[in-house]
Amino acid sequence: MKQLISLTLNLLLISSIFLFSTGCTESDSIVEPTGTSDIEQLQKLVSEDEVIQSYEPNYNEDEAMDIVDLGLSKAIFPLRVGQKMSLVERNVTFDIQNDTAYGHVVSTFEGILFIAASYDAFVPGDSNIVDTLIQKSFTTTVTRNIVFVKVNNSLFPERNWRIYKMSLPNGGTETDNIEITKLTIILPDGNEIVVDDPNEYYLTRDPGLRNQLPIISRGENVTIRVELNSTYEDDDFVTLTYGGLRSDRYHRSKRRFEIVSSEPDGAYYKKVYENRWEANRFPGIKHAIINATPRQVIFDDETIVETNSWGIPYIVK
DSSP: OOBOEEOOOOOOOOOOOOTTSTTOOOOEEEEOSSOHHHHHHHHHHHHHOHHHHTSHHHHOOOSOBOBOSSOGGGTSSOOOEEEEEEEEEEEEEEEEETTEEEEEEEEEEEEEEEEEEESSOOOTTOOSOOOEEEEEEEEEEEEEEEEEEEOOOSSOGGGOEEEEEEEOOEEEOSOSSEEEEEEEEEOTTSOEEEESOGGGOEEEOSTTOSSBOOEEOTTOEEEEEEEEEESOSSOOEEEEEEOOOSSOOTTOEEEEOEEEEEEEOSSOEEEEEEEEEEOOSOOEEEEEEEEEEOHHHHHBSSOOOOOEEEEEEEEEO
């Protein structure tokens, strides 16, 4: 098994495929516990909600991306690596209880991890020693919960429901070897968002309620701390992808987290990673996606892909 040495390389990848694009192959499976009219309205809300749809433009990196500021050169040679994620199935189930409906969304993605690499050592900056482009196929499942409330709109009966709150997304491959266990987000005003179960942490857009969708001004800094369990002693490849809009994915950025601590407990290495990022100058609803991947997935040509991903939506104003 050969070990890979990474380097900076521009990759031309396949054009992106999003949930809302015509190129996406999507199969929606809906469990209908009550009348189809309610179910159709709830499904429409899921498919059109801008917060929900902002996930894919950041989860699907579409191309090998530069790692800015906290660059890879601090831990390894400069590297560009990217994942192309295509939504292939979405299963939505609804449980309607009087004027409240509970939705559970399971999205299946087929991915390709692209790695530009050399089998020989090289001087950083040398761009003429590319030996291979590794492509690793993998499948992930992303889950999210949504709570709807009935509004009984007499003027527009086709709009009798609205989204009240939604959980954070949680996804990844079927693995127990690496798992995010806690996420702490320190906002510019000093307030913290602490998450230990994404599918049980809900955000709302209703004024006056707790756990509002975070609003960040352009140019403000946010600190993210990630705690995870890993069976591997080596530092993991933990990154943040953010900044892409549903209608404009080209302003995405990607950063690598720096490790703060690693302590073995007999079964896992309990690790803490931290990163700081700045909201870009393009306003709108976006998602920040944290991807945690074992180091050998990136540096070994035969290691299969293992990954765990959490996300959080936010608004840039």
